[in-house]
Amino acid sequence: MHLIIAEKNIVAERIAAFLAGKQKVQTKRDGVATEYTFGDTIVMGLRGHVVELDFTKGYSNWRSEEHPPRSLIHADIEKHPTEKKIVALMQKHARKADRVTIATDFDTEGELIGMEAFELVRAVNKNVSVDRARFSAITKDEITKAIDEAQSIDFNLAKAGETRQVIDLVWGASLTRFLSIAAHRGSDSILSVGRVQSPTLAMIVDREKEIEAFVPEKYWMLSLAAKKGKEELSFRHAHGRFTIKSEADAAFAGTKDPLTVTEVITGKKTDKAPTPLDTTALIVGAGRLGLSAASAMNRAEDLYMRGFISYPRTDNTVYPKSLNLRQHLKMFAGGEFERDANMVLANMRGSPTRGKKETTDHPPVYPTSKGTRQEIGDDATWKLYEFIVRRFFATLSPDAEWKTLKVNMTAAAEPYTITGGRLTVPGWRAVYPYSKAEETVLPEFTVGEKLTLADKLCEEKETQPPARYSQSRLIQRMEELGLGTKSTRHEVISKLIGRKYIEGNPMKPTIVGRAVTESLEQFAGTITAPTMTNTLEEHMEEIAAGTKTMNAVLTESKTMLSSIFDDLEANKEAIGQDLMDRTIEGQTVGPCPVCGKPLRIRRAGSSQFIGCSGYPDCTFNTSLPPATWGNAVRMDEVCPIHQLNHVQLLRKGAPAWKIGCPLCSHIQTNAEAFRMLPGMTDAGIEKLNKVHIYAISELAGMSSDELMRRLSIARPEAEQMIADAENVLALLRKRTELKKFISAHVAPRRGRGHSKVSNAFFSKGIVDVAGLSKAKMSDMTSSGLSEAEAETLLSEARKVVNIAKMKEYGVPTVTLKKYVAAGCEDPAVFVAANPAGLALATGASVTTICKHQKIVAEKIGVTPAEAVSKASFDEGVATLTPLGIEPEMLASLGFAGVYSCDLLKKANIEKLARQTGIDKEILSDLKSKAKMVCGK
DNA sequence: GCAAGGTC
Numbered sequence: 011m012h013l014i015i016a017e018k019n020i021v022a023e024r025i026a027a028f029l030a031g032k033q034k035v036q037t038k039r040d041g042v043a044t045e046y047t048f049g050d051t052i053v054m055g056l057r058g059h060v061v062e063l064d065f066t067k068g069y070s071n072w073r074s075e076e077h078p079p080r081s082l083i084h085a086d087i088e089k090h091p092t093e094k095k096i097v098a099l100m101q102k103h104a105r106k107a108d109r110v111t112i113a114t115d116f117d118t119e120g121e122l123i124g125m126e127a128f129e130l131v132r133a134v135n136k137n138v139s140v141d142r143a144r145f146s147a148i149t150k151d152e153i154t155k156a157i158d159e160a161q162s163i164d165f166n167l168a169k170a171g172e173t174r175q176v177i178d179l180v181w182g183a184s185l186t187r188f189l190s191i192a193a194h195r196g197s198d199s200i201l202s203v204g205r206v207q208s209p210t211l212a213m214i215v216d217r218e219k220e221i222e223a224f225v226p227e228k229y230w231m232l233s234l235a236a237k238k239g240k241e242e243l244s245f246r247h248a249h250g251r252f253t254i255k256s257e258a259d260a261a262f263a264g265t266k267d268p269l270t271v272t273e274v275i276t277g278k279k280t281d282k283a284p285t286p287l288d289t290t291a292l293i294v295g296a297g298r299l300g301l302s303a304a305s306a307m308n309r310a311e312d313l314y315m316r317g318f319i320s321y322p323r324t325d326n327t328v329y330p331k332s333l334n335l336r337q338h339l340k341m342f343a344g345g346e347f348e349r350d351a352n353m354v355l356a357n358m359r360g361s362p363t364r365g366k367k368e369t370t371d372h373p374p375v376y377p378t379s380k381g382t383r384q385e386i387g388d389d390a391t392w393k394l395y396e397f398i399v400r401r402f403f404a405t406l407s408p409d410a411e412w413k414t415l416k417v418n419m420t421a422a423a424e425p426y427t428i429t430g431g432r433l434t435v436p437g438w439r440a441v442y443p444y445s446k447a448e449e450t451v452l453p454e455f456t457v458g459e460k461l462t463l464a465d466k467l468c469e470e471k472e473t474q475p476p477a478r479y480s481q482s483r484l485i486q487r488m489e490e491l492g493l494g495t496k497s498t499r500h501e502v503i504s505k506l507i508g509r510k511y512i513e514g515n516p517m518k519p520t521i522v523g524r525a526v527t528e529s530l531e532q533f534a535g536t537i538t539a540p541t542m543t544n545t546l547e548e549h550m551e552e553i554a555a556g557t558k559t560m561n562a563v564l565t566e567s568k569t570m571l572s573s574i575f576d577d578l579e580a581n582k583e584a585i586g587q588d589l590m591d592r593t594i595e596g597q598t599v600g601p602c603p604v605c606g607k608p609l610r611i612r613r614a615g616s617s618q619f620i621g622c623s624g625y626p627d628c629t630f631n632t633s634l635p636p637a638t639w640g641n642a643v644r645m646d647e648v649c650p651i652h653q654l655n656h657v658q659l660l661r662k663g664a665p666a667w668k669i670g671c672p673l674c675s676h677i678q679t680n681a682e683a684f685r686m687l688p689g690m691t692d693a694g695i696e697k698l699n700k701v702h703i704y705a706i707s708e709l710a711g712m713s714s715d716e717l718m719r720r721l722s723i724a725r726p727e728a729e730q731m732i733a734d735a736e737n738v739l740a741l742l743r744k745r746t747e748l749k750k751f752i753s754a755h756v757a758p759r760r761g762r763g764h765s766k767v768s769n770a771f772f773s774k775g776i777v778d779v780a781g782l783s784k785a786k787m788s789d790m791t792s793s794g795l796s797e798a799e800a801e802t803l804l805s806e807a808r809k810v811v812n813i814a815k816m817k818e819y820g821v822p823t824v825t826l827k828k829y830v831a832a833g834c835e836d837p838a839v840f841v842a843a844n845p846a847g848l849a850l851a852t853g854a855s856v857t858t859i860c861k862h863q864k865i866v867a868e869k870i871g872v873t874p875a876e877a878v879s880k881a882s883f884d885e886g887v888a889t890l891t892p893l894g895i896e897p898e899m900l901a902s903l904g905f906a907g908v909y910s911c912d913l914l915k916k917a918n919i920e921k922l923a924r925q926t927g928i929d930k931e932i933l934s935d936l937k938s939k940a941k942m943v944c945g946k
Numbered sequence: 947g948c949a950a951g952g953t954c
Contacts, residue, residue, distance in 0.1 A: 018953060042954080058952025065948095072947070082948090093953095119952060175950075182949030190948080197947050204949045311954075323953090498951060 022055030122171030146370035192586035224475035285365035286374030297482030303500035327365025847905030886910025
């Protein structure tokens with residue numbers, strides 16, 4: 011049997027289809043593992059790497075004394091299967107195979123993946139012959155030829171790939187652990203370091219520093235408006251930017267009639283059609299459509315898996331010869347792009363455009379089938395597909411041609427100029443609207459022609475700092491520097507965002523990102539420079555060429571890392587302290603208004619607040635919504651009044667909740683409460699704020715001496731104020747209680763939140779649960795509640811009030827709970843209830859019940875229900891036992907005063923049915939049973 | 947819990 015192993019399922023499927031010819035291919039799928047069988051051949055796909063490198067067991071504990079970060083440099087490394095199902099399937103077939111062909115992608119990583127497969131195959135079948143097929147396009151001819159002329163695995167090339175794996179793991183893991191431990195960072199906030207991510211982060215940090223250090227310079231631009239007939243045209247001064255004001259002024263003064271055309275230059279310009287799409291160009295194009303790099307790649311992956319486009323991870327910018335371009339244009343017949351496709355077919359350029367990079371593993375990204383808006387569904391994904399289609403069209407279309415015109419003139423002695431352009435041959439631009447071509451059509455000019463000066467202008471401008479990186483710009487830079495690969499660049503950006511190293515769009519570093527970069531630059535500069543990748547690649551080439559061994563390269567790399575650790579360990583305390591000091595900055599929002607020490611965002615569990623770092627000497631604090639609404643983070647904006655950084659709450663998948671200046675917001679929230687003080691005005695509130703009293707609770711808790719001193723007022727006034735504040739505070743507490751009560755019993759609806767209902771109640775004078783229990787129905791329905799909701803709320807409120815009363819009268823909590831469960835929390839209902847019924851319903855002793863009823867009855871001034879003695883109750887209930895009555899029914903009977911066989915026999919069925927709600931027939935049944943059981 | 951590289 012011949013086993014063919016491809017890098018991915020989709021390639022396996024196509025290899026099988028090509029090789030099977032007319033034979034039928036049998037597909038067997040088991041989760042992620044799929045195999046394709048025809049004749050004596052099985053083709054299966056891997057999922058890229060199916061094994062992973064990791065340190066041996068003892069190194070998994072980060073804080074192990076025995077294995078500190080440094081020890082990872084020389085730790086043993088093992089390979090673990092990560093795709094167990096696929097490995098199992100491969101080994102199952104390998105056992106029976108007499109030929110195995112590795113058909114992974116034709117690049118370094120593909121060779122390594124192939125070697126991994128080889129090792130797994132040989133582990134179960136020592137003698138099987140293994141060969142390697144290399145193909146640069148997945149077409150029938152290429153594949154057939156590659157399998158027929160299979161070669162052997164290039165172990166040197168694979169070893170080169172493995173060297174990269176080991177170096178990345180050792181450097182990344184050891185430095186990540188060192189930095190995280192030094193800065194006391196936990197599992198959710200580790201400080202990661204890597205050969206690709208660290209230089210990428212450093213680029214963003216560098217750019218930010220350039221922007222900060224930028225000093226804008228003034229310059230001046232001169233222009234004039236000239237009239238030609240009725241048309242007014244704007245000419246620029248030929249000097250361009252004036253950097254010296256006096257020169258600009260002189261030129262401006264010299265700009266006057268007569269205006270004379272001195273030169274008319276016409277020309278032609280070719281506007282080249284764009285080149286085929288590689289991954290980077292795809293991400294850049296998607297960026298213009300408003301997609302992030304990660305979103306673009308996810309959508310492209312989706313389009314690829316559904317067969318709409320070719321493989322989206324490619325560095326190739328040259329279409330392979332085997333690709334039938336005409337056929338791919340014809341496939342758009344009958345669809346949305348038919349007209350454009352026909353136009354391209356009719357005017358196709360001699361050969362398609364080609365970019366600078368040509369690789370052998372995958373073609374450039376192009377459409378592989380016709381999709382409709384409906385099929386593709388998602389709007390953004392459709393736009394991406396359309397872009398790929400139109401780019402494909404553009405690469406097959408003729409270049410565009412422009413006719414250009416440049417007119418020079420003088421205004422007295424000052425030279426001015428204007429340029430125009432007209433698109434004479436639209437070419438590719440007719441099918442590719444993504445880069446706009448602005449036409450400026452100028453009228454005809456002749457040399458010596460005179461124009462009239464209509465206006466002149468001297469604009470003062472400033473040079474601008476360099477722009478922050480957009481995601482696509484950064485990915486372009488990464489590619490230029492050789493950082494990452496087509497498949498990983500966008501992931502690196504996502505990783506930096508996830509580690510909270512960078513934020514925003516365009517991207518800027520966070521304080522943490524900056525601190526980490528600067529620490530690394532100082533102590534482990536190698537890892538922050540893109541040259542580490544370049545050097546590694548050179549070494550890999552040498553290993554592949556056989557001029558260097560893997561071991562030699564690893565030893566050199568490890569020696570270098572060891573000397574970095576000499577430095578790091580010697581400065582461990584300082585590095586850690588520095589990182590901690592600097593990253594705490596992110597939690598600092600500015601000076602405390604009371605004592606001037608820094609205010610910090612503090613967190614304890616899910617609650618968060620802003621507190622003074624001078625605590626406990628200074629207790630100033632402001633509240634923040636709990637972290638379930640989002641983590642509080644500092645913003646760059648600073649409040650001009652309080653010099654505090656603005657704060658916002660960030661939660662995944664939700665828009666940011668901007669709190670603004672924490673003190674402004676604190677003052678605003680508390681102003682409402684202050685206004686409840688009798689005679690309080692806005693000016694009064696301001697006065698209080700000025701002496702650092704920001705909340706009513708602070709005022710209520712203050713000593714009169716302290717208030718007298720702060721406000722310079724007399725004692726009676728201070729005492730009055732504090733008393734008023736206490737009253738307001740008590741009222742507010744009741745309100746809070748009412749709010750809680752409402753949110754517990756009223757379901758929120760769109761447009762009717764809990765606070766809306768609460769506020770409606772407050773405005774009607776209903777401020778607490780006791781008030782609610784006596785509320786009028788009309789007040790409740792006009793507060794936004796339905797009648798049914800109002801009924802429930804009312805009865806719940808009464809219940810709460812009644813329970814409170816019962817407690818107050820002296821009914822112990824434990825028993826009270828039982829009475830509540832039996833529906834007897836209303837004191838009036840409770841005292842009137844038959845003690846036997848209560849005893850049966852609650853299980854409490856009848857004596858205790860009578861005692862409680864007596865106490866409560868006295869308090870509310872009524873006579874309690876007739877007492878029942880323990881003896882008569884116990885005896886009576888015993889006589890009922892043989893009847894086997896359900897406990898619930900027994901209680902109902904008890905409440906109606908029937909708790910013995912005798913009482914049952916004497917009962918009036920009509921009346922009993924009304925009292926208990928039990929069916930008459932059941933009752934008479936019981937009664938006759940009672941007569942039989944009890945006799946007489 | 948670390949990296950970067952495959953692929954889904």
